[in-house]
Amino acid sequence: MRNALVLYFQYVGVSIRGQLQYRASFVMQSIGEFWAHVTEFIAIWALFHRFGSIGGWSLPEVALLYGLVNTQWAITDMIGRGFDAFDTMVKSGDFDRVLLRPRATTLQLAGLEFTLRRLGRLAQGLAILVWALVALNILWTPGKVALFVLAVAGGVCLFYGLLVVQATLCFWTVESLEIMNVFTYGGLETARYPVSIYRPNFRRFFTAVVPLACVTYFPALALLGRADPLGSTLVFQYAAPLAGLIFLLVSLQVWKFGVRHYQSTGS
Amino acid sequence: MRPYWAMLSARFRTLLQYRAAALAGFGTQLFFGVVIVMTYQAFYSANTTPQPMSLEHVVSYIWLGQALFALMPWAPDADIRLLIRTGGVAYELLRPVNVYWLWFSRALARRTAPTVLRSIPMFITAMLLLGLQPPASLASGLAWGMATVCAVLLASAIATIFGIGMIWTISGEGLHRLVSPLVMLLSGMLIPLPLMPAWSQTFLRVLPFRGLADIPFRLYLGDIPPSSVGPMLLHQLTWVALLALFGHWLLSRAMRRLVVQGG
Amino acid sequence: MPHIVVENLAKTFQVAERDPGVWGAIRGLAKRRYRTVHALDGVSFSIEPGELVGYIGPNGAGKSTTVKVLAGILVPDSGRCEVQGRVPWKDRIAHVADIGVVFGQRTQLWWDLPVIESFDLLRDIYRVSKSDYTRARDELIAMLDIEPILDVPVRQLSLGQRMRCDLAASLLHSPSLLYLDEPTIGLDAVSKLAVREFITRLNRTRQVTVILTTHDMDDIEALCTRVMVINEGKILSDGTLADLRAGVTKERWLIVDLVNGEDTVTDSAANVVRRDGARVTLAFDPERVPTPELIRRVTANHAIRDLFVENPPIEEIIARIYRETKS
Structure with a gap:
């Protein structure tokens, strides 16, 4: 395990050194990603400017959700490129090289790329998050700090799991993968507002199947000390982010199954 | 006209082959539309002050945006990018044609083919199931059709500029990365422009970007009456002309650079 | 004990077929037709330690399928396969730690990094001890004459230079078995000779078992004591070059x-x-x-x-x- 971790960080170092050879391009892309999401938030701000609130949530409260989910995704996007771009790897046959090395396939793919340009996106997510936390005057307790960290970690696990599932699909088809964007980018769009505003089936889907609400909405309720119109308890709100971890563990099992399929068909 | 038409139709036919991508894109767009519509319903339900646009109109506006999403010039087209990266751009210079219009034709195909594939199922689904209203009147429908054609030209003109910019690799990357988010925000693709703050409306009216989405969508809804179609088309076409002029100038600068550096 | 034993190996693939045109695509959505391809159809052979075997056949004959099975990354439908007494696909990680693979068409080095950094990373991937690594690395660098290009990013190397570095990379963990897939493809005459000379030396001095697939018959004549010919999933001929000739004409x-x-x-x-x-x-x-x-x-x-x-x-x-x- 320690050895694997050391190797992972070596992979990361290699990836960063490679990208820094194109420094100007990396700086430009980071700024671009930051700016793209700033305009996105301007649109949200404009809606609050006109309507005041959504489902009883104010702009800073929604900004907490927005900042949380964007930070989660930005981190995942930064460390999950190996899975996200897995279709090109299967098409080119480079996955065979991964299998030819005496290390876990997941470790090799996770280490494949540490995408620096996502720092722009991460900076935007964190900036919104910090602004929200300052504007909200949350009464921090050790429990809340722990919950906050757990929520970010749970969200990263969940999104990472989605990328692993998306990569697993590549063993069967490399077409139509765009449909996975429904869960990643669609999830991002969904989770920036409280799920209580959505229709029940939709809500259930993002709580029980792809448990995005468990890493954003429920912990946010606990942080804000808001009562849940859906009736969740405080204990549930604290435990909910674990669903992200469970999702990742299940995804990794699915991945193993996919690799076995690949080894028997060699597609 | 012949070479440009040939380029347009060749690219168009190539792009029509990406049916699986279109199907997946349709599914994604449908999902996004459903989410966005629900958020507007939530915004409107708790708010009693009169708004510049009714919820019904906003819902239709959203679905039009989802249906015509592939039209937007949000990045340099992949084939131009590839052309420049592989040095294939040198061959383009060898052809006895105006490179600007050649690239414009490419951009035009890149806008129309995926849009045709994706928008038709989206229109049908949204109209039957998801609250997209038909055009306010026959006249509104016609006005919308004309404005959409102009929107395609406008989008192609912007995409062509992004493409030309790629010749200055880093600065070109910067250009599109800074401008394309603005295109999305100021065209009405992110939120309907009438919902933007009142003080911003003057700027929005002058800028070219509303010609991409806001003008055709509101003509469709009758929010802009069909009688005003003339000034609207004039707005769009003036900007197409200005951007084409700018594109020509930019390309001539880029060519000089290519000749000097040898590609 | 033989290094590799293969008996009656069989592998079939299902290839989806589609009629041309739009109508074919639509029909393909509803019902897919599959064609069965026998990539391996009863392949048997055994290879002793230290042999240098040429494995040849036209494209799609079953060469790469065989190599993938031997490398442990593809599971056959039936038949027996043992490499050093191990079933390759049963324990992938233990198996691949002891083999080296070079694909002439693709590099295994990190594109944007200096060659030496790829080597260092491979050391960690293969868990090679510091002293073993230093010895193997320095020896390979000397044999392949790549000292001057160690600090050059891989993307800036010529094909011949890259191939020499790839050969070194696949041997840093001192495998006992090496698969070479078209190692001389696209190389100039001088580089080809250098690669061939290296393979011969490696095989003679270190007793590494080598399996070589190639379309370049000069490679075969220069290197291989034994040639196996495969087509349509069956081994057609197995023996020395002289045997091969005599068998045909x-x-x-x-x-x-x-x-x-x-x-x-x-x-x-x-x-x-x-x-x-x-x-x-x-x-x-x-x-x-x-x-x-x-x-x-x-x-x-x-x-x-x-x-x-x-x-x-x-x-x-x-x-x-x-x-x-x-x-």
């Missing part, structure tokens, strides 16, 4: 340079197989007509500038083997 070629380029050469015991200007190639069976006899007859009947006798080139032999399986 006893034919030899008499190549004649005529004084008069317009002249024609005819002999009852030989056929003209090739004609380039004044050079005529005659194929004959030395059992039907002894070589001196044929030379005597030809020199008696024609004005000759020069002549020599050789074996038909290996390409010719291989092409005949493929043709025979077709018919």
Whole structure:
């Protein structure tokens, strides 16, 4: 395990050194990603400017959700490129090289790329998050700090799991993968507002199947000390982010199954 | 006209082959539309002050945006990018044609083919199931059709500029990365422009970007009456002309650079 | 004990077929037709430690399927396969730690990094101890003469330089078995010779077992003591180059340079197989007509500038083997 971790960080170092050879391009892309999401938030701000609130949530409260989910995704996007771009790897046959090395396939793919340009996106997510936390005057307790960290970690696990599932699909088809964007980018769009505003089936889907609400909405309720119109308890709100971890563990099992399929068909 | 038409139709036919991508894109767009519509319903339900646009109109506006999403010039087209990266751009210079219009034709195909594939199922689904209203009147429908054609030209003109910019690799990357988010925000693709703050409306009216989405969508809804179609088309076409002029100038600068550096 | 034992290996693939056109695509959505391809159809062989085996066959013959099975990244439908007493796909990680693989078409080095950094990373991936690594690395660097290019990013290397670095990279963990997939493809003449010389030395001095797939018959003639020919999933021939020749034809070629380029050469015991200007190639069976006899007859009947006798080139032999399986 320690050895694997050391190797992972070596992979990361290699990836960063490679990208820094194109420094100007990396700086430009980071700024671009930051700016793209700033305009996105301007649109949200404009809606609050006109309507005041959504489902009883104010702009800073929604900004907490927005900042949380964007930070989660930005981190995942930064460390999950190996899975996200897995279709090109299967098409080119480079996955065979991964299998030819005496290390876990997941470790090799996770280490494949540490995408620096996502720092722009991460900076935007964190900036919104910090602004929200300052504007909200949350009464921090050790429990809340722990919950906050757990929520970010749970969200990263969940999104990472989605990328692993998306990569697993590549063993069967490399077409139509765009449909996975429904869960990643669609999830991002969904989770920036409280799920209580959505229709029940939709809500259930993002709580029980792809448990995005468990890493954003429920912990946010606990942080804000808001009562849940859906009736969740405080204990549930604290435990909910674990669903992200469970999702990742299940995804990794699915991945193993996919690799076995690949080894028997060699597609 | 012949070479440009040939380029347009060749690219168009190539792009029509990406049916699986279109199907997946349709599914994604449908999902996004459903989410966005629900958020507007939530915004409107708790708010009693009169708004510049009714919820019904906003819902239709959203679905039009989802249906015509592939039209937007949000990045340099992949084939131009590839052309420049592989040095294939040198061959383009060898052809006895105006490179600007050649690239414009490419951009035009890149806008129309995926849009045709994706928008038709989206229109049908949204109209039957998801609250997209038909055009306010026959006249509104016609006005919308004309404005959409102009929107395609406008989008192609912007995409062509992004493409030309790629010749200055880093600065070109910067250009599109800074401008394309603005295109999305100021065209009405992110939120309907009438919902933007009142003080911003003057700027929005002058800028070219509303010609991409806001003008055709509101003509469709009758929010802009069909009688005003003339000034609207004039707005769009003036900007197409200005951007084409700018594109020509930019390309001539880029060519000089290519000749000097040898590609 | 043999290094590799393969018995009756079989592998089939299902290939989806689609009719052309839009209608075909639509029908393909509803119901897919599959064609079964026998990539391996009862393949058996065994390879001793330290052998250098050429494995040849046309594209799609089953070469790479065999190599993938031996490498443990593909599971066959049936048959037995053991490499050093281990079933390759049963424990992938333990198995691949002891093999090296080079694909001529693809590099395993990190594109944007100096070569030496790729080497260092591979050391950690393969968990090679510091002292073993340093020894293996320095030896390989000296053998392949890559010292001057170690600090160059891989993307800036020529194909020949890159191949030498790739060879080193695949051997840093001192594997006992090396698969080379078209290691000389696209290389210039000098680089080809360097690669061949290295492979020979490696095989002789370190007793590394090498399996080489290639389309370049010069590679085979220069390197391999043993050649296996595969087509349509079946091994057609397995033995030395001389065995391979003898199995196909006893034919030899008499190549004649005529004084008069317009002249024609005819002999009852030989056929003209090739004609380039004044050079005529005659194929004959030395059992039907002894070589001196044929030379005597030809020199008696024609004005000759020069002549020599050789074996038909290996390409010719291989092409005949493929043709025979077709018919």
